[in-house]
Amino acid sequence: MKTRYSFGGDEHIFVEMDEEMSLDAFFKSLAMSNAARDAKIDGVREICPANASFQVRYDPETISPDDMMAKLKEFEDKAVNAEKRLNTRIIEVPVYYQDPWTHDCVMRFRERHQDPSGTDLDYAARINGYDSVEAFIEAHHSSPWFVSMVGFVSGLPFLYQLVEREKQIEVPKYLKPRTDTPKQTVGYGGCFSCIYSVRGAGGYQMFGITPMTIFDADQEVSYLKDFMVFFRPGDIVKFNPIGREEYDRILKEVENGTYKPRIAEVTFDLEEFNSDIEGTNHKLMEALNGI
Amino acid sequence: MAFEVVKPGLLTTIQDLGRPGYFHLGIPEGGAMDRAAMRIANMLVGNPEDAAGLEAVFMGPELTFKDDALVAIGGADMPVFVDGEEHACWSSFTVKAGQTLKFGYLKTGARIYIAIAGGIDTPPALGSRSTYPIGALGGFEGRALAAGDVVPVGQPSGAAKERTLDKSLLAELPKPVELRVLPGLYWHRLTEGSQEQFFADEWKVAPEADRMGYRFRGGKPMEFVERDQPFGAGSDPSNIVDGCYSYGSIQIPGGTEPIVLHRDAVSGGGYFTIGAIISADMDLIGQLQPNTPVKFKKVDMETALAARVERTERLDKIRSALT
Numbered sequence: 001m002k003t004r005y006s007f008g009g010d011e012h013i014f015v016e017m018d019e020e021m022s023l024d025a026f027f028k029s030l031a032m033s034n035a036a037r038d039a040k041i042d043g044v045r046e047i048c049p050a051n052a053s054f055q056v057r058y059d060p061e062t063i064s065p066d067d068m069m070a071k072l073k074e075f076e077d078k079a080v081n082a083e084k085r086l087n088t089r090i091i092e093v094p095v096y097y098q099d100p101w102t103h104d105c106v107m108r109f110r111e112r113h114q115d116p117s118g119t120d121l122d123y124a125a126r127i128n129g130y131d132s133v134e135a136f137i138e139a140h141h142s143s144p145w146f147v148s149m150v151g152f153v154s155g156l157p158f159l160y161q162l163v164e165r166e167k168q169i170e171v172p173k174y175l176k177p178r179t180d181t182p183k184q185t186v187g188y189g190g191c192f193s194c195i196y197s198v199r200g201a202g203g204y205q206m207f208g209i210t211p212m213t214i215f216d217a218d219q220e221v222s223y224l225k226d227f228m229v230f231f232r233p234g235d236i237v238k239f240n241p242i243g244r245e246e247y248d249r250i251l252k253e254v255e256n257g258t259y260k261p262r263i264a265e266v267t268f269d270l271e272e273f274n275s276d277i278e279g280t281n282h283k284l285m286e287a288l289n290g291i
Numbered sequence: 292m293a294f295e296v297v298k299p300g301l302l303t304t305i306q307d308l309g310r311p312g313y314f315h316l317g318i319p320e321g322g323a324m325d326r327a328a329m330r331i332a333n334m335l336v337g338n339p340e341d342a343a344g345l346e347a348v349f350m351g352p353e354l355t356f357k358d359d360a361l362v363a364i365g366g367a368d369m370p371v372f373v374d375g376e377e378h379a380c381w382s383s384f385t386v387k388a389g390q391t392l393k394f395g396y397l398k399t400g401a402r403i404y405i406a407i408a409g410g411i412d413t414p415p416a417l418g419s420r421s422t423y424p425i426g427a428l429g430g431f432e433g434r435a436l437a438a439g440d441v442v443p444v445g446q447p448s449g450a451a452k453e454r455t456l457d458k459s460l461l462a463e464l465p466k467p468v469e470l471r472v473l474p475g476l477y478w479h480r481l482t483e484g485s486q487e488q489f490f491a492d493e494w495k496v497a498p499e500a501d502r503m504g505y506r507f508r509g510g511k512p513m514e515f516v517e518r519d520q521p522f523g524a525g526s527d528p529s530n531i532v533d534g535c536y537s538y539g540s541i542q543i544p545g546g547t548e549p550i551v552l553h554r555d556a557v558s559g560g561g562y563f564t565i566g567a568i569i570s571a572d573m574d575l576i577g578q579l580q581p582n583t584p585v586k587f588k589k590v591d592m593e594t595a596l597a598a599r600v601e602r603t604e605r606l607d608k609i610r611s612a613l614t
């Protein structure tokens with residue numbers, strides 16, 4: 001892992017833990033951005049953590065760019081020794097794969113895609129070596145995912161697959177970003193799954209849709225009363241495949257305020273995970289299913 | 292106090308100076324694209340500079356006032372009419388109850404700012420009245436204005452009077468337009484030849500230019516330094532492991548058309564960025580019409596900071612002239 005520091009104009013400093021994605025890079029970035037936040041540096045306006053990097057926005061009249069850079073570098077040693085353990089939650093997210101709405105969108109933007117003759121799922125299954133779309137979908141929902149970044153648009157989670165590197169799904173982003181994506185589409189780009197929190201532009205491949213609202217500016221949804229954004233970095237997600245009927249039922253429950261996402265409190269320990277992926281995931285699933 | 296929207300124009304939104312603090316959740320700072328223009332329009336009607344007003348792009352709205360109001364227009368050059376009588380931009384004037392504010396055709400620039408004494412008084416969302424339509428946040432019911440909307444205006448604070456800004460205090464739009472860039476972020480992904488070419492080429496503002504980002508066309512496609520794509524980034528050489536984006540940063544999806552991220556920017560994503568427009572030039576971008584020829588100019592941090600000081604001093608001069 002090689003840390004790289006760069007100015008992003010005169011108000012931002014960008015710190016990249018590593019060029020490639022890994023949970024180790026995520027945990028180091030989290031530790032560094034937390035240390036920077038805890039230090040309450042005068043002039044810091046905002047700290048944005050990402051998958052394997054983070055960004056600090058500051059006011060260069062209060063602290064000079066060089067001083068800000070030097071301060072951030074001081075946190076790197078601390079971050080290496082920080083605890084890689086999180087008290088977090090695991091959440092079940094229902095997904096209607098191959099739904100009609102994202103399929104319609106897939107077909108509308110075919111000319112921006114690597115393979116205009118098929119669908120995003122056909123393409124993703126093929127380039128990841130799966131015999132069928134069904135087998136690929138199963139690989140997508142059978143293991144848990146880790147929220148390694150929240151952003152892009154209002155409360156959109158980026159999700160990192162909790163499996164061995166060689167089993168991780170990887171797909172390119174669209175050749176040219178789309179101008180439209182249905183709200184709550186489950187997408188995929190690079191090694192990340194995402195849930196589009198709102199309707200809008202997007203460059204990820206589209207696999208399905210969830211009936212679960214994850215951003216609500218009006219905070220009318222029962223489980224978003226405290227804050228309009230549902231996900232936070234460190235959350236763990238388990239996708240649960242559903243069909244049309246269940247999709248419609250959950251959608252109605254979200255609307256009438258009776259839907260309660262299935263959530264359990266868990267601890268995630270990176271070293272434990274790295275030494276026993278299957279065992280760690282098994283424990284996570286036990287916690288979710290209350291066994 | 293209130294006014295009614297007779298015609299909304301092309302895209303008229305309520306904006307103030309934005310809602311910082313939520314970018315880490317993907318909610319952008321937002322606010323007026325041309326902040327200096329919004330501030331000055333507010334000064335002209337005696338409002339706090341961060342009061343909410345209207346931002347209209349390319350085409351003015353038509354508004355009928357329910358009460359007497361002191362109004363000022365700043366930003367782009369567009370003829371202003373009150374019941375047919377013309378008023379100057381960069382000045383404050385009274386609109387009487389029942390009168391209608393209208394605009395002629397845009398002459399130069401892209402966005403006008405309408406400040407009303409008392410400020411627009413819609414409910415703030417996360418500390419700001421700025422409209423962020425994608426997240427349905429702020430503004431009027433989270434969206435751009437539509438015909439028939441009745442927009443509430445707050446009580447003016449003092450005895451503001453009609454006055455006019457001495458236009459020599461305003462910055463001149465450079466011709467051809469030059470946007471100053473501080474290289475950084477993923478600048479090293481471009482070959483040396485491409486780095487030079489980016490600044491040598493003449494670019495044009497593309498039709499896809501909005502509050503989220505301004506796209507540019509006409510330069511040569513980028514050439515990338517060869518590498519094995521890092522795990523998790525995606526296979527195109529313009530792909531990176533999704534990270535944060537800086538305001539003003541320039542992403543180039545596929546290496547073809549640069550996009551400068553603006554006030555309603557996405558907070559992060561998986562396309563590489565080559566640096567950022569210096570903060571002092573961000574207001575200027577909001578006044579660029581499609582097809583405007585633009586050159587990007589390479590500068591260093593010292594120049595970027597000096598430009599900030601210059602911008603602050605200019606605004607101070609205007610403030611002391613108007614208050």
